[in-house]
Amino acid sequence: MLEYITSYLKSNTTPGQAGNQFWAFVYIILIFLGLSVAVIAMNWLERKILAHMQVRLGPMRVGPHGLLQPIADAIKLLIKEDIMPAEADKVVFWTAPVMVVITAFTVFIVVPFGPTHAVTDMNIGVLFMLGVSSLGVLAIVMAGWASNSHYPLIGALRSSAQMVSYEIAMGLAVVAAILMTSLHGIGLYGVGSGTGTGTLSMIEIVKAQQEQHAWFIFKFFPLGLIAFFIFAVAMVAETNRAPFDLPEAESELTAGFHTEYSGFRWSLFFLAEYSAMIAVSAIAVTLWLGGWLRPFPNWLTGETWDLVFSVFPGVTFLLLAVIAFVGTMRMPKHAYFRVQTLGLGGFGALLGLIGLVLLMPPVRDRIQDIYWFSVKVAAFMYLYIWYRGTFPRYRFDQLMKVGWKVLLPMGIGVLILTAVVGVLL
């Protein structure tokens, strides 16, 4: 038994490929926990960042700088009365939130946090992610219909129309990136060494970028960039976020498809929305931004550069600890705030401790790829908040026009041009 567990540690594949069920289970638990923590953190960060963008303070009451706000929210949601409308379709109403969470979490099976840090590697990785996340549309339609009410139904119709339309542009952008995996030339305009078969597997796509010495966002500049742009717009529409958040436009539809949901069921929709955002960001990072690869993996090589890049995770956490300590110093010196000051100091100490652990040589070598992947995904999450703070909401006909008349032709053009350039060079 022990041998079975330790035998995987020496292999250099994912647990799924190695056929090791124990480690696959461990990875699934870790990803589940990590995602839940990320969603909680996102909840706090979104409110805080949005508030600062609008020159407000945001949550400040529960815990120092509102750090415990998400936990308070979670407790509030859990003890809230769970209402099911009398005229609702019971079975469908009950299934929809379950299904939306299952689809949102299942896609993370193939997300490559590192060359070995994924639950499994599938031959159809990207296809699997797009397919399973497109099942989320069904859950939204089900939720809207089962509520048996006007606002949810309109919200669900809008949402499904929007997601089905943008899926096409998104798919074309993804195909352009996958096409690049089959062109084996080295460098931005990889000349020579011919063409071969490409791949749909998430891990192989990142490896192809390493082998070609170019992130696909820069490959065949500006073609890769345009494809990435199409995906970046379509993914915001796919996750129903501002400025494409018509399905839950508060001013028109109260809350869209989840108007009739309350308490725990509503929190499942919330959880699924944020983990879907992380999932599409993970696709974008894998396809265009080099996945787990650190910046310049082929250019800045050698012992020194390896060391410099490997201390990044630890230093990040130490920086956060310093910020927390500065916050502790600036807390009001009043007996009323003593507990909060101590709490913030303790939080800073915890962050510092994590930073120190990440600086240890055996840990920092293994954690690197996860760190770079998470940082790139985090950048996308910040963009999501930034969009929400910046752009006004689209009107529905404008939304459809952007999807069908701008992004779709652009996607087809990029796909054809990528193929032509790839064959000519």
Add this chain to the structure above:
Amino acid sequence: MTPVATPFFFYLLSGLALLGGILVITRKNAVHSALALILTLLALAGLYLMLYAPFVAGVQIILYAGGIMVLFLFVIMLVSIERSQKEEQFNKQWIVGFIAAGVLGVLFVLVYVKGRALLPAPNAQIPNESQNTQNVGVLLYREYMFAFEIASLLLLVAIIGAVVMAKKRI
């Protein structure tokens, strides 16, 4: 890696597919039927995976479960449910139905008994799963290039036809 508990998953998935199929024809509510159909389609995707055809399984999920069924539901949801629930669901032709089903069953058994030699051996060589997508691509774009392009032309005609029919003035 070697497959685990194949009979269990085969019977589970085929059971789910059958259950979904039966629910499709017995539910009075059209939305429930459509949801049961999704269950069947997903179970079939699982069966394709067991047959070492991951690409077909992925396409099944994206196109049928994710794409076509969403449009199905879209239309069904806008139809009044009260009316469909009052209408009769079966036309009560039990005798004819049983005879037809019986004949079909006998036909299947006959095909199995007479043509058993044509079925592949139980220990057929396991295909290379990791190259499935690539193999499909090579087949479509090299061996069956002409048929593939003709089919795409047919789809193009269908799209143009739909646009022409939907729009009064173009």
